[in-house]
Amino acid sequence: MSVLVTGGAGYIGSHVVRLLQERGDQVVVVDDLSTGERDRIGEASLAVIDLARDDSVEKLAAAMGEHGVQSVIHIAAKKQVGESVKRPAWYYHQNVGGTANLLQAMEQAGVSKMMFSSSAATYGMPDVPEGTLLDEDVTPSPINPYGESKLACEWMIRAAGTAYGLRSVNLRYFNVAGAGWPDLGDPGVFNLIPIALQALTSGRQPSVFGNDYPTPDGTCIRDYVHVLDLADAHLAALDYLDRDDQPYDVFNVGTGHGASVTKVLDQIAGSTSLEVTPTVAERRPGDPATLVADVSRIESTLGWKATNDLAAIVDSAWRAWQH
Ligand code: UFG
Numbered sequence: 123m124s125v126l127v128t129g130g131a132g133y134i135g136s137h138v139v140r141l142l143q144e145r146g147d148q149v150v151v152v153d154d155l156s157t158g159e160r161d162r163i164g165e166a167s168l169a170v171i172d173l174a175r176d177d178s179v180e181k182l183a184a185a186m187g188e189h190g191v192q193s194v195i196h197i198a199a200k201k202q203v204g205e206s207v208k209r210p211a212w213y214y215h216q217n218v219g220g221t222a223n224l225l226q227a228m229e230q231a232g233v234s235k236m237m238f239s240s241s242a243a244t245y246g247m248p249d250v251p252e253g254t255l256l257d258e259d260v261t262p263s264p265i266n267p268y269g270e271s272k273l274a275c276e277w278m279i280r281a282a283g284t285a286y287g288l289r290s291v292n293l294r295y296f297n298v299a300g301a302g303w304p305d306l307g308d309p310g311v312f313n314l315i316p317i318a319l320q321a322l323t324s325g326r327q328p329s330v331f332g333n334d335y336p337t338p339d340g341t342c343i344r345d346y347v348h349v350l351d352l353a354d355a356h357l358a359a360l361d362y363l364d365r366d367d368q369p370y371d372v373f374n375v376g377t378g379h380g381a382s383v384t385k386v387l388d389q390i391a392g393s394t395s396l397e398v399t400p401t402v403a404e405r406r407p408g409d410p411a412t413l414v415a416d417v418s419r420i421e422s423t424l425g426w427k428a429t430n431d432l433a434a435i436v437d438s439a440w441r442a443w444q445h
């Protein structure tokens with residue numbers, strides 16, 4: 123199969139690309155290399171294209187035609203919540219505008235299958251009783267431009283299904299971490315595990331943003347999913363697009379199990395043998411106490427289930443950090 127992967131040179135994209143290559147698919151990577159790196163994609167073809175530019179439609183359609191692309195995995199996006207609050211128009215332009223261009227190119231090239239990287243950020247601060255697992259029927263209510271842009275993309279993709287038969291799977295990622303191979307670690311230091319590893323290896327202690335949440339140890343609970351499991355979910359989604367006529371689906375990608383900030387930091391101490399004595403800081407605005415996925419839909423429909431636990435995630439992140 124010939125698959126075009128946008129954002130394929132990035133942290134998550136490069137894992138997807140490597141798994142596709144391992145199973146023998148032909149891969150075309152589209153990446154603007156703003157955060158992605160050329161040496162992460164092996165032998166895959168690379169088209170350096172900024173999706174949000176006006177001339178991207180023609181270039182993308184040409185790349186799809188040239189490589190006989192049958193499916194698109196759309197991962198490329200800006201993904202920093204704080205940055206999205208400061209630059210909302212840019213986030214909408216990059217994420218929503220980029221997706222609009224990609225859809226136009228797919229229509230032009232006659233490519234009708236798409237997997238889209240969405241996010242649990244679409245849920246915002248869900249109005250459910252504390253401890254409830256979030257299923258896909260919870261009404262999305264994003265609280266920042268990043269989450270809004272992902273939800274707008276989901277709507278646009280769904281509308282394309284109604285309009286001209288695009289078939290899509292939208293994966294709502296929970297907290298992605300770890301590394302499938304030591305050379306494919308997360309190069310950005312924007313999330314808890316890399317932030318804590320950077321602090322500890324620079325002789326500083328990590329901060330815990332609030333320890334007075336309504337959770338057992340008072341710190342926020344998230345659903346950490348190994349990036350290799352997540353990448354595997356993309357392949358399962360692609361296979362599902364080939365065998366099912368469902369026009370539009372959305373699935374959570376998580377483990378169904380939560381870990382508190384304290385538990386993650388304890389695991390980091392265990393995996394690294396570094397001394398971890400975190401300092402407690404103020405709550406970070408916009409953090410829900412608990413965000414854990416209900417994963418029954420993806421398990422029953424795609425037959426996908428995460429296989430790596432928190433220890434495997436942190437061990438692999440640490441190996442990649444030292445790479
Ligand atoms: N945290 C700390 N100290 C730090 C960094 C983070 O205590 O130095 C805490 C946060 O307050 C939060 C938890 O660790 O409670 C996880 O924070 P991250 O910033 O790693 O991740 P978020 O849960 O805020 O968001 C991530 C992605 C989003 C995605 C979301 C889905 O960054 O894009 O997961 O669950 F939408």
